[in-house]
Each structure stands twice: as structure tokens, then as C-alpha cells.
Amino acid sequence: MNTTRRAFLRHCGLAGAAAVGTSLIPAMAFAKESQKRKQLTMYGPPVGPSVTLAHSAETNAVSGLIEQLNFETYRNPDVLRTNFVAGRWELAGTPSYVAANLYNKGVKVRLMNIMTWGLLYVISVDENIKSIEALKGQDIVMPFKADMPDLVFQHIAKEKGMKTGKDYRLNYVGSPFEGLQLLLSGRAKHAVLPEPAATAALLKGLKSGTKTTRVIDLQSAWGEVTDGPARIPQAGMMVSDTLLDEMPDLPERLNAALTRSTDWVVNNTTSAGRLGESYMTLKAPIIERSIPFCNFGLDKAKDIQQEIESFYSILAESNPAIIGGKLPPDDFYLG
Structure with a gap:
């Protein structure tokens, strides 16, 4: 992390949040030193909800497993699909249906959670x-x-x-x-x-x-x-099987970290807007004022499988290809 970024973190009060988050759980309780990754990059679309991913990266929220967690934006879902199909990417924020589509096309990915309940x-x-x-x-x-x-x-x-x-x-x-x-x-x-x-x-x-x-x-x-809740399981995190095999503890650790980051974003909209602007072409005031309308809230995919399947089924009524022609099996949804 460069000096400019560190100064930004101090200004927004993120460095302290990182220290609290990582000191609560001893790193070695989850992973042996030999299992640690030097670095891992998360990817997300260049829109407001990705500020949650940026916060987790900036606070290095899973340092017990990964020495340096990075975040980068991608231009559109086609870029996302191409890089997962090629095996170059392992972890990304995605529209929930994209994960189902890739899985049904034989790409070894799973849906880890839902983080954005409709925008x-x-x-x-x-x-x-x-x-x-x-x-x-x-x-x-x-x-x-x-x-x-x-x-x-x-x-x-x-x-x-x-x-x-x-x-x-x-x-x-x-x-x-x-x-x-x-x-x-x-x-x-x-x-x-x-x-x-x-x-x-x-x-x-x-x-x-x-x-x-x-x-x-x-x-x-x-x-x-x-006749359901006033929410849409719109987007969440997709993870590759290769990364899961290497780090079976990652979903639990990252879900906890992203929950903390979500809370920070919702409760610090001005700072979150500035953080988002440093990664995206959007201006801070737009990101800040959009946050209350992004319906942030993290749920593990397995816990809400039925709700996601209902959403997929409705989308597929008009366009079956959007989810790859069928519902994914139970093991697609991570707990």
C-alpha cells in the first residue's frame, strides 16, 4: 500500500477499523503459515456497491490468510466472464445470474453470498x-x-x-x-x-x-x-473452485470481513464516497448519496438458496439463457 493510500486511510479512519477487525481473530487459528497467499485480487464493477470490496482490500481484512488483498474494477460482465473462463480470475463481485450462467457452462465457480439486494x-x-x-x-x-x-x-x-x-x-x-x-x-x-x-x-x-x-x-x-420480501438478490461474490480448494476457510473469513465493510460503508457514507472515487470514475457525492438506495446487506448464498432460485426461475421464464438454461445444483450455493 503506497503512502498516499495510507494517508487516505488515516483520514477516513479505516486503519483503525482494520486493526480492530484483524486483532479479534488470531490469524493462525484459521490457516497455517504455509497456507498463506502473498496476495489475492478481488474484482468488481465500477459502481457504488464495489466500495465495500475496496474497503475490505484497503483494510487488508483477511490478513490471516492473505498478506495483501487487492481490489480492481472491471468494465463490464463480458470482461468478467472472459477472465473466469480463462482461469485468470478467482474472486469477483458479480450480478448473481452471471455466476449461475458460468457454472452451467462448465466453469468451476460457486456463489458465495448476496451483498446487494436490488438497486x-x-x-x-x-x-x-x-x-x-x-x-x-x-x-x-x-x-x-x-x-x-x-x-x-x-x-x-x-x-x-x-x-x-x-x-x-x-x-x-x-x-x-x-x-x-x-x-x-x-x-x-x-x-x-x-x-x-x-x-x-x-x-x-x-x-x-x-x-x-x-x-x-x-x-x-x-x-x-x-408475495415475498421487497428485495432482489441482485449481486454477490463469485469464487473459483481452485481458490476454494486452496483456501477452504476463505468464504467464512471473507464473509465476516465484507459484513464489517458493509457496516462501515452504510455508516460512513461521506468517507465511503471518497474511497469509491479513488477507484472509479464516479464522483464522491454521487457514490455517497447513492449508498442508502443500494440495499446493502450480506447473506450467505446457502442461507437464501430458495430465494435466489425463485429469482433465477423468474428471469428464466423470459430468457432461459440468462442462467445457462437451468437452475444450478445445491453445491453451487456456499454456506
């Missing part, structure tokens, strides 16, 4: 939109055709008695930030946006004079139509 919202220039039904007859901007946000929205709308192309129209764009620009330029009235693009739309709208409003929480809408 999808409808952002509109019309503050009077209060429900999915209020979007009847409207055009809605949607990033990533046939991907998770699209499938989630269409399922909710279908359960509300609305059919795509008949009751509403979806205009697809290549990224959330393209959708954001359409809203701010007046070329669109409504868009489904994940965090942090949703918060960026609100903040940039204030500056540009285009009022935008967070009108629908799709997590709440999902809970309504599924």
Missing part, C-alpha cells in the same frame, strides 16, 4: 408517476435488452396486467448513463436506472434545470408481485 429504480421527469400502472401508454428507456433490469421490469409489469408493446413501450439503450442523458436532454420522460446512475440523474438534473424524481422502487414492486 433498480424508475426515474421520471413526471413526479406524479407513483406506480407501474401509471406508466400505461408511456415510453420507458431501458438499459441492456433482455438483461436483468429488463426482465425484472417486464415481470413486474406482466403481474400488474401490462404487456410490453401494447400497454407500454421500451426503448433500449446500451448503458444506464445513455438513459440518463436521454432524460436530461428532454428526449425521454421515464427510465429504468440502477444505482448509481439513478442518483446521478437526480443530481445532474438539479444542475441542468431538468427536474427528475425517483418515482418507483422496483425492489418494493418486486415484493408486491412475488
Whole structure:
């Protein structure tokens, strides 16, 4: 860790958190010295929720197993898939369905946990939109055709008695930030946006004079139509079998570390925003203000297997290929 980074940690108060976290459990209680790794890199998407991974890396939260835990961002899920298929990467934050897809294609990976319980919202220039039904007859901007946000929205709308192309129209764009620009330029009235693009739309709208409003929480809408909790098992950690074979204690240790990091992020949003900005192209205020809407909370995959399987099954109704054609077996979900 370089001098600049150490100074940043002292400023944010992370170094003390690291000392507390690592002093609670003697390293040798979990791993012999010969089992220690010199270093391990975690990867995550360049969005706000990855600040949790950055915090665990900066505090070297599993020093009993790994001398230096690093964190790097990746551009998109295709980069993630390519590197896991090639065996170059061993540990990464990922949309939960990507882990299932890779497993069903023969890539030896497991889902370790869920860390982000949904960050999808409808952002509109019309503050009077209060429900999915209020979007009847409207055009809605949607990033990533046939991907998770699209499938989630269409399922909710279908359960509300609305059919795509008949009751509403979806205009697809290549990224959330393209959708954001359409809203701010007046070329669109409504868009489904994940965090942090949703918060960026609100903040940039204030500056540009285009009022935008967070009108629908799709997590709440999902809970309504599924008769389940108001949350979506959207993203978590994926780990390779080779790393599990080498470090069978890693899931337990890393889950504990990531839980501490999640608590820190939720309770220190300003510092978390600055930490995130040091890894991503996002500005600190956007990361900071998006955190309350990211629905952070770590659950082991095995503990919530039924909920994840229900989510996978609903996605697969419209696009079976998104999870690789079938539900993964029980041993895909780590406890």
C-alpha cells in the first residue's frame, strides 16, 4: 500500500477499523503459515456497491490468510466472464445470474453470498408517476435488452396486467448513463436506472434545470408481485473452485470481513464516497448519496438458496439463457 493510500486511510479512519477487525481473530487459528497467499485480487464493477470490496482490500481484512488483498474494477460482465473462463480470475463481485450462467457452462465457480439486494429504480421527469400502472401508454428507456433490469421490469409489469408493446413501450439503450442523458436532454420522460446512475440523474438534473424524481422502487414492486420480501438478490461474490480448494476457510473469513465493510460503508457514507472515487470514475457525492438506495446487506448464498432460485426461475421464464438454461445444483450455493 503506497503512502498516499495510507494517508487516505488515516483520514477516513479505516486503519483503525482494520486493526480492530484483524486483532479479534488470531490469524493462525484459521490457516497455517504455509497456507498463506502473498496476495489475492478481488474484482468488481465500477459502481457504488464495489466500495465495500475496496474497503475490505484497503483494510487488508483477511490478513490471516492473505498478506495483501487487492481490489480492481472491471468494465463490464463480458470482461468478467472472459477472465473466469480463462482461469485468470478467482474472486469477483458479480450480478448473481452471471455466476449461475458460468457454472452451467462448465466453469468451476460457486456463489458465495448476496451483498446487494436490488438497486433498480424508475426515474421520471413526471413526479406524479407513483406506480407501474401509471406508466400505461408511456415510453420507458431501458438499459441492456433482455438483461436483468429488463426482465425484472417486464415481470413486474406482466403481474400488474401490462404487456410490453401494447400497454407500454421500451426503448433500449446500451448503458444506464445513455438513459440518463436521454432524460436530461428532454428526449425521454421515464427510465429504468440502477444505482448509481439513478442518483446521478437526480443530481445532474438539479444542475441542468431538468427536474427528475425517483418515482418507483422496483425492489418494493418486486415484493408486491412475488408475495415475498421487497428485495432482489441482485449481486454477490463469485469464487473459483481452485481458490476454494486452496483456501477452504476463505468464504467464512471473507464473509465476516465484507459484513464489517458493509457496516462501515452504510455508516460512513461521506468517507465511503471518497474511497469509491479513488477507484472509479464516479464522483464522491454521487457514490455517497447513492449508498442508502443500494440495499446493502450480506447473506450467505446457502442461507437464501430458495430465494435466489425463485429469482433465477423468474428471469428464466423470459430468457432461459440468462442462467445457462437451468437452475444450478445445491453445491453451487456456499454456506
